[in-house]
Amino acid sequence: MIMVEVTGKILDLLRDQDRYLSGATMSKIFGISRSAIWKHISSLRREGYDIVAKPAGGYRLIAIPSHLTTWELQSGLETDVFGHTMHTLYEVSSTNQFAFQLALRGGEEGEVVVAESQTRGKGRMGRRWESPPGVNIYLSLILRPQIPPNRIPLISLMAAVACAEAIEEVTTIMPAIKWPNDLLIKRKKLGGILTEADMEMDVINFVIVGIGINVNMPNNSLPSSIDDTATSLKMELGREISRVALIQKLLSKVEVWYKWFEENKEMDLRRRWEELSQVRGRKVEVSFMGKVIRGEALGIDEDGALLVQEAKEGVKRIVAGDIRVGGW
Numbered sequence: 001m002i003m004v005e006v007t008g009k010i011l012d013l014l015r016d017q018d019r020y021l022s023g024a025t026m027s028k029i030f031g032i033s034r035s036a037i038w039k040h041i042s043s044l045r046r047e048g049y050d051i052v053a054k055p056a057g058g059y060r061l062i063a064i065p066s067h068l069t070t071w072e073l074q075s076g077l078e079t080d081v082f083g084h085t086m087h088t089l090y091e092v093s094s095t096n097q098f099a100f101q102l103a104l105r106g107g108e109e110g111e112v113v114v115a116e117s118q119t120r121g122k123g124r125m126g127r128r129w130e131s132p133p134g135v136n137i138y139l140s141l142i143l144r145p146q147i148p149p150n151r152i153p154l155i156s157l158m159a160a161v162a163c164a165e166a167i168e169e170v171t172t173i174m175p176a177i178k179w180p181n182d183l184l185i186k187r188k189k190l191g192g193i194l195t196e197a198d199m200e201m202d203v204i205n206f207v208i209v210g211i212g213i214n215v216n217m218p219n220n221s222l223p224s225s226i227d228d229t230a231t232s233l234k235m236e237l238g239r240e241i242s243r244v245a246l247i248q249k250l251l252s253k254v255e256v257w258y259k260w261f262e263e264n265k266e267m268d269l270r271r272r273w274e275e276l277s278q279v280r281g282r283k284v285e286v287s288f289m290g291k292v293i294r295g296e297a298l299g300i301d302e303d304g305a306l307l308v309q310e311a312k313e314g315v316k317r318i319v320a321g322d323i324r325v326g327g328w
């Protein structure tokens with residue numbers, strides 16, 4: 001077992017105990033010296049775990065840190081690969097940017113970057129993503145899919161479906177998906193996905209899936225410009241939601257959908273997306289770079305583009321833009 005794995009196992013053991021556990025017992029369980037046990041305990045303390053020690057009594061876990069740690073996120077994680085390598089940061093310019101750099105240096109599929117805050121969180125279409133510390137989820141995942149570049153939008157749709165399902169399982173609220181991948185509750189924005197790719201000619205080197213979800217952000221904590229249009233799970237439910245539980249569920253869901261996607265079962269993914277987005281058959285208005293297209297949404301095609309039936313001009317295939325549903 002490598003050093004970090006032992007630390008995680010020691011944490012799991014302490015978590016299960018409601019009494020002191022002696023250094024001697026632990027050193028027997030893990031087959032390492034008592035001074036090695038002490039080193040693992042020290043590293044957990046540095047991460048913010050409150051572990052008290054009693055001479056001749058041993059160690060006892062009193063409190064876990066309120067910030068996200070790799071140990072918390074990996075303990076009970078039910079994925080096969082996603083999140084098994086995890087980078088938890090207190091502050092970063094953008095988790096997408098950090099993950100992009102990691103991937104350029106060989107970061108592997110399933111590696112995850114999570115931060116407590118972002119100083120330059122990026123939204124779609126060059127917008128800023130508000131990223132206050134300690135309350136929300138800012139997560140980026142490295143993928144290395146073997147697909148043609150025109151299929152990348154499907155990865156964003158997949159992430160949106162996975163997020164919506166994870167949120168429903170953890171909170172019972174099912175958010176709506178607004179094309180391409182906004183997560184909404186009562187028409188207010190709860191989260192979004194920013195997918196960025198590194199490509200050469202027709203080959204994808206890697207894709208970074210960046211997920212931002214407003215979890216425990218309190219009322220009135222947003223700049224007035226977006227205060228009316230954004231929400232958080234706490235604002236909707238009136239209680240705090242465990243970010244750890246939500247991230248773990250999210251990674252499980254993304255991994256499951258990604259496998260389906262790799263097995264060419266994207267038809268199921270498209271069907272599920274259409275079900276959750278409820279956009280099919282609705283009147284929509286899509287704007288992109290000063291152009292506006294109005295018509296009836298027919299659904300999404302095999303590459304994840306939105307199909308809109310314009311009254312006079314036939315069916316338009318839309319790959320990027322902002323959508324307004326109904327009311328025009």
Ligand code: BTN
Binds near residue numbers: 096124138191210
């Ligand atoms: C959108 O505009 O709806 C997409 C928002 C995506 C925000 C997330 S937060 C984690 C990751 N890092 C970023 O800089 N952006 C994405």
